[in-house]
Amino acid sequence: MIKFVLMVNRQGQTRLSRYYQPVELSRRAQLEADVVRCCLSRRREQCSFVEYKDFKLIYRQYAALFIVVAVTENENELSVYELVHNFVEVLDKYFSRVIMFNLDRVHIILDEMIQNGHVVETNRNRVLAPLSALDKLADG
């Protein structure tokens, strides 16, 4: 299963973090810094899966943004790798502007796709359905 999802920029600042297994708040910063360092230090030709402590990190880079997903041993690496891309495509489809301003919506999208550490929905239209409803509500 998925342990957590992180979105970080090149400077290592966390833009979004979502944990599916409880991690004490006080330890998150340390964990995130560690994880990010682990991924940032890797070169392009290196593979996108990193063994880290007792789990695996799967990461993908989009310009200055890194998305890192931590998974347990038995997760299918490529499917998570593509899940990240699917997530990014959904974000692309929905947002025309900087994501930072709409973090709550990014959360809604992520929650539609991953719940409780498991993939729950992969169809882009259905992922965006609640948000579309929301936007209609606001327009009306």
Added chain:
Amino acid sequence: MPAVSKGDGMRGLAVFISDIRNCKSKEAEIKRINKELANIRSKFKGDKALDGYSKKKYVCKLLFIFLLGHDIDFGHMEAVNLLSSNKYTEKQIGYLFISVLVNSNSELIRLINNAIKNDLSSRNPTFMCLALHCIANVGSREMAEAFASEIPRILVAGDTMDSVKQSAALCLLRLYKTSPDLVLMGEWTSRVVHLLNDQHMGVVTAAISLITCLSQKNPDEFKTCVSLAVSRLSRIVSSASTDLQDYTYYFVPAPWLSCKLLRLLQCYPPPEDGAVKGRLVECLETILNKAQEPPKSKKVQHSNAKNAILFEAISLIIHYDSEPNLLVRACNQLGQFLQHRETNLRYLALESMCTLASSEFSHEAVKTHIETVINALKTERDVSVRQRAADLLYAMCDRSNAKQIVAEMLSYLETADYSIREEMVLKVAILAEKYAVDYSWYVDTILNLIRIAGDYVSEEVWYRVIQIVINRDDVQGYAAKTVFEALQAPACHENMVKVGGYILGEFGNLIAGDPRSSPLVQFNLLHSKFHLCSVPTRALLLSAYIKFINLFPETKATIQEVLRCDSQIRNSDVELQQRAVEYLKLSSIASTDVLATVLEEMPPFPERESSILAKLKKKKGPGAVSASELDDSRREGGAELNGGGGADRVPDTATTVASTASTPSPSADLLGIRSAAPIGASSTNAGSLLVDVFSEAGPAAAAAAAAAAAAAANDDDGFLSSAPPSEDPAPPLSEADELLNKFVCKNNGVLFENQLLQIGIKSEYRQNLGRMYLFYGNKTSVQFASFSTAVSCPGDISAQLNVQTKPVEPLVEGGAQIQQVLNIECLTDFSEAPLLNIKFRYGGALQNITLKLPVTINKFFQPTEMTSHDFFQRWKQLSQPQQEAQKIFKANHNMDTEVLKAKLLGLGTALLENVDPNPENYVCAGVIQTKSQQVGCLLRLEPNGQAQMYRLTLRCSKDSVSSRLCDLLALQF
């Protein structure tokens, strides 16, 4: 597209976020955040009741602040209030805040539960989903108690909306994981399985996670899911990519769902029903076939999604391990990936092939790829891929290719990454032992291992080679000859000395016939290494020497001499001393017969599980080495190594003699003479004389280790054990003083350098003022963030020095250099140096370095010229004892005249010629300028070239200055 400017968009929040993004430094950000927190606090505390919109806005800000990494300790109540709002956005923010910030044992849970209950019964699907998400995210015991019976009902009810079903499935999974006792199986369970047939793919995707977890725990109850999963999979696999329009990802139909179905099937053995099985095999074949078809898209997403399914299918094939045809096809497919240009695929192929190698059906097929894998080990640029290649070589190794694989691993070891060397060493050692046909090869391999990677050869490895040599008569002579040769190398690893000492002590006689390795030559060779070894090795060598006396009476006199010398018999280490004393006594008192019995050749070791294998298992955690492998080695080991019988030859006399020993052995004593007490007691174990040799854990210890591992696995935070980095300035580096001393006689240079950062210094001083330019260079290609420096004057210096500076830019680009100017004013004389603290983030990690700023009292010298007469007149005036400081010290540097002169000039004083009657001596004079006073200083340095010594004398008008200057200068010459 929606943008932030909507009526709903919370302008205040947007402004706040832009403010934060525009903050130039961490400090500015913290300041802005604190301001905002104060504002929100006052709003929440204010008399005026806030409307839903403002509440939402402030809670949202808190959430944002939290996500930036700041602690939030209020606002929970307001978030809970939002839950009861009728507006979706307000409710949603409330739930989000609670999911992210409330941990399961918060006292607010009751209030939250109430709100959830209302939403669940609202019949409004979006509200129900929010509530279910929240339960799934928080998942506390109290929530489970409140909702465990409710959720299954929602999940299987006919009229529940699809999206609600999805949330309910994952929510139930969470409750089942946290409180399985509260989720009662019942009528709903069979209906849950039928969700696999649901026409909505999203529902199937969500339900599968739940079903997989339930079937792992109660396989029998959920058995029916196998046939349902197979038929679902079959429908997806055989569909054209257009059939599942919405769930097609880059022309691959429902990749995530397919993976999950294949994963679910791995909970069960192959289906018994022939029809179901036939259908499944067909599916797997189709998946393998598709891998060979030309891609429907050139996009990497297409091939990744396709391969995700393929890898999962291969996992299932390996799990079944019953279809030779499929296994071989899987192996061939993976073989293609081994040479793929995508690193990710090569990595996964190596990993997956590792499990294929253990199947009897595909082992041979895997072996055909040996050259490719060896090549990967040599050429892969990513250490994690190389690691996989090494794992695979280990897995595919058998009797036919062992020599080749061991040779390749040995040669790789010479350049292997440090992180994996120890594991590689263990693997080589295990393979060499497991597949040794002739034991001379085994001995060669292990000795090579020690030669190449001696530091990584653990005790287990060299214990093991000794066990095997002792147990096998046919290799003993060869082993003796080989270690003798290996010890000829001028520099050999200590482990080699240990093995050499032990083996020659036991079997040196087998090669003593050759005059080139006569007893004395052997002894001298061993003894030549003695002084370079650590105490445990020396102890072992002493035991080898006493064995020599028994084997070769002609060495007795030489060895007794060695034992008798002060460095042995009076050694400060009690263990060595006692051995020397006792062995000396033993060799002089005991008759040849007694000696021969006491020092008899070691009896064979009783065979048990290889201690090396135990070590590898411990390293990799339980389960990493398969059970069959263990049985295998035990079986083979038992048959080949334990040449039968002989184990009851316990040299009883040895224990009698040794029982006089009073100190317990601190070292692993292979000769056993010291480890007497426990041995005498446990005579049931025939080989127990060597009890120290086996460092493998007994059953109790193994159980304890397993329990610890399990505990670590249960602890969710197990992977987070280190403390968060401190934001306080680090203590000064250990080398700070040394760095400071480099700058006493010079003003410019590189103060500090590590892999990331270089700090250069230029400084100039006039009167009591100084100006220092610091240059911070980023040596990496990555930006330093939150770069900040601070100069502090701890303790007394704060009143003695005044250092002023401006903050630096918080960002240092990769390869860039920034400059900082310090203005320094000396108020009065000082001894300590100010501290310079540098903090920045590199790749998210806080770097925190503290150095001593090279400002020393001599920087404020004004040179004073004077005649010989004047000099000595003043010298006499400064005759009070405390005004003089003197040191006599050994030269640390070249005593060359020009160098000395340059240093004395660099000091800032005037170097006076023709003053001292002895032309060899140097005298200097200067005035130290401080704001409060001027301190006159006279210096005399008397070198003694013959003795390589100096005498340094300082007389100053202020005594604290004399002693400080004397301390500083004594380190310069």
